[in-house]
Amino acid sequence: MSSRRSRITEDEINELISKLQSLLPEARRRSAGRASAAKLLKETCNYIKSLHREVDDLSDRLSGLMATMDTNSAEAEIVRSLLQS
Amino acid sequence: MNSKKKRTLANPNPRNPMQAFHFLRSLSRINLSTAPFHKRCRAIRRAAYASMARSASPNRAWSHAVLYQLHRRRRRPVPVQARCKTHQNDALRRLLPGGEAMDTCRLLEETIDYVQRLRTQVKLMQEIVDSVKDDAVHEEKRQKEEN
Numbered sequence: 303m304s305s306r307r308s309r310i311t312e313d314e315i316n317e318l319i320s321k322l323q324s325l326l327p328e329a330r331r332r333s334a335g336r337a338s339a340a341k342l343l344k345e346t347c348n349y350i351k352s353l354h355r356e357v358d359d360l361s362d363r364l365s366g367l368m369a370t371m372d373t374n375s376a377e378a379e380i381v382r383s384l385l386q387s
Numbered sequence: 388m389n390s391k392k393k394r395t396l397a398n399p400n401p402r403n404p405m406q407a408f409h410f411l412r413s414l415s416r417i418n419l420s421t422a423p424f425h426k427r428c429r430a431i432r433r434a435a436y437a438s439m440a441r442s443a444s445p446n447r448a449w450s451h452a453v454l455y456q457l458h459r460r461r462r463r464p465v466p467v468q469a470r471c472k473t474h475q476n477d478a479l480r481r482l483l484p485g486g487e488a489m490d491t492c493r494l495l496e497e498t499i500d501y502v503q504r505l506r507t508q509v510k511l512m513q514e515i516v517d518s519v520k521d522d523a524v525h526e527e528k529r530q531k532e533e534n
Contacts, residue, residue, distance in 0.1 A: 314492060315491065315492060315495070318495035318496060319495065321499055322495060322498060322499055322502075325499060325502050325503065325506075340475040343475050343476065343478070343479050344475075344478070346479060346498060346502070347478045347479055347482055349502065350479075350482050350483070350498075350501070350502060350505065351482065353502070353505040353506065353509055354505075356509045357432060357435050357436075357505070357508060357509060357512065358432060360435075360509065360512035360513060360516060361428050361429075361431040361432040361512070362428055363516050364414070364431050364512060364515060364516055364519075365424055365427045365428035365431055366424070367516060367519045367520065367523075368414070368417070368418055368427065368431075368519075369424070369427075
């Protein structure tokens with residue numbers, strides 16, 4: 303394991319970089335472009351930050367909704383359908 | 388016969404239901420407690436990151452870092468002191484849990500995995516929110532019809 307790590311090839315890094323690029327949503331991918339790895343990293347950071355914000359926002363909304371929903375039926379339904387798919 | 392069409396949820400990651408399972412289980416536990424709004428909100432957020440970390444591969448450093456931070460009651464990494472020479476990786480290292488001590492290759496691998504889990508978590512939470520809202524709308528309609 304450690305011997306593989308000490309010989310990191312250019313190809314391996316490029317493969318990871320392109321995989322990372324494919325994860326970014328369309329809009330961000332375009333602005334990242336193919337040219338600059340630095341830009342790609344910057345876009346990745348922005349994307350991660352926006353995902354963190356979304357988690358925060360959805361936690362807020364879920365918290366509000368949970369206060370009002372009929373717990374037993376809604377949850378049972380959610381659990382059932384999520385685990386079936 | 389009241390035929391209400393309930394919207395069925397789509398599991399954002401069918402190959403790994405564990406993330407959904409962990410999160411839903413945490414949600415039902417949170418629901419049973421009668422904490423005030425802001426505490427519940429924080430608990431949900433912690434549950435989100437915990438379920439991401441618990442369902443990740445055990446060889447992922449970020450998942451251990453997340454669980455450790457949650458245990459210490461810190462959600463985000465402690466900001467690293469600004470260095471004299473900033474490398475392009477630095478910002479990413481600060482964002483990725485456990486990212487400080489990794490080489491570039493590992494950092495990229497971990498980032499890819501972390502982003503995938505984060506996206507799944509966001510989709511999962513969005514699905515739940517939409518489903519609960521739909522439930523509420525259906526319930527309202529049903530009650531109106533009955534009256």
